[in-house]
Amino acid sequence: MNALGSALATTLCERMRRVATIAAAHAEAVDSEARFPREAVEAMRNERLLGCQIPVDLGGEGATVAQIAELCAILGQACASAAMIFAMHHIKASSLVSHSEGDDWHRGFMARVASEQLLLGSATTEGGIGGNLRNSICAIEVEGDTCRLQKDATVISYGLDADAILITSRAHPQAASSDQVMTVFLKDQYTLEQTHVWDTLGMRGTCSDGFLFKGEAPARQILPRPFAEIAAQSMLAHAHILWSAVWYGIAADAFARAQAFVRAAARRTPDQAPPGALRLAEASTLLQGVKASIVAAVEKYEEARQDEDKLSSMSFAVAINNLKIASSQTILAIINHCMLICGILGYKNGTPYSLGRHLRDAHSAQLMISNDRILGNTSTMLLVHKQDTSLFG
Amino acid sequence: MSIIEDVREIIASHGKLPVDVATLADDADLYAAGLSSFASVQLMLALEERFDIEFPETMLNRKTFASIGAISSAVAELAPQERVA
């Protein structure tokens, strides 16, 4: 069997575990040098994981959101930056898979993502708008068969390493700020002039520099559905689920380190419970809560996808927002618990119990689309939406 | 006043649209005209108050608020008969 055949024969999780081994070996360097995790991304390509979500008839494996979330969690335990890159790529892929089925250009592009293992970047954030992704200042201009766009994209993760960027804008120069489209631009169809440097507390390897984006491409590369629909029906759900899976991975690895610390102490004094044991039990409760929220959200999403009314309902939007808020806050509490358990050995870099990188990476979660913004949206919906108080409803 | 006129008036005062509501046809896409999700909630609250209705969970979606016509038929479905007359 050739290399490709054998890669496809093993399960998705086994393949991601091999990527995670490579990512873990370089995680410290990626963090300290704030550089692109090229070894991990190359390993994703070798394992054909960048195309796994693409439908089977287009050369992918039709991986489900649950499967991809599991992959994010596996990689999140090794290198959060690499895992977030993997998650963001698949969030972009989900827009293609969910909203451009009947469209020839986009089908062809999806086939290329699978066959060439193209890495997809995202440019929603804009100068003057911030994380308010349902509004744009910039507008795409269509002239004949060509479209042109210039955007002050203040954050584009791995912008320089992406093979294509999916970018939002107003639908035309006269369009209202919320009347948006998303367009695929291939690497040779745009220029990026760097405007901001990503020198951050954590998630340093996502290399989310700011750029002035200037692109020109055939107009058929504009996604056929309005961005409002893409955001409400697939993108927000994918983003909150896959981000949460990455964050769960960070917290799960912190937990594993704290548990190793407690077990080592217990082995030294078997007749006496180590001081961190109770706190570890508390962390375990919190970690289970994060896991349960993700699993419940995936189930709700899969169910809602069968019914467009459910998918665009407020109850679904509230539930998906709540997942992001809960997981982004809870992982900080978990990692903090783990830090208290491991003490100085957790605080110091370069020990088997080091948690500094985990804590720094985890702090990005609340800012990645500001929790305040998301809570603001949810609070608006709660003015009319009545929370479902049933347990299984 | 007919429901549709009432609805137009409420959109004009609560829809925060960047365009004049009078220029919009009954079936014009309100989202394309700039209706934000926040404004659609305010609209919903104002409609509930004006018509003394409550939008059920099943109507809390984009479709219900997609056009002046769609809003009016939702209101007509919910409004007590005597007020519609």
Ligand SMILES: Cc1cc2nc3c(=O)[nH]c(=O)nc-3n(C[C@H](O)[C@H](O)[C@H](O)COP(=O)(O)OP(=O)(O)OC[C@H]3O[C@@H](n4cnc5c(N)ncnc54)[C@H](O)[C@@H]3O)c2cc1C
């Ligand atoms: C690791 C990482 C990778 C990222 N990658 C990308 C990427 O590839 N592409 C991309 O486009 N973006 C990316 N982002 C950006 C991200 O998606 C958000 O757009 C960005 O974090 C928001 O930036 P901001 O905090 O400056 O802006 P804002 O959203 O404007 O928020 C600024 C502050 O103002 C407050 N605030 C502003 N408006 C409101 C409101 N309406 N209600 C309540 N509070 C408000 C909030 O408290 C917030 O702290 C990335 C972010 C991170 C952390």
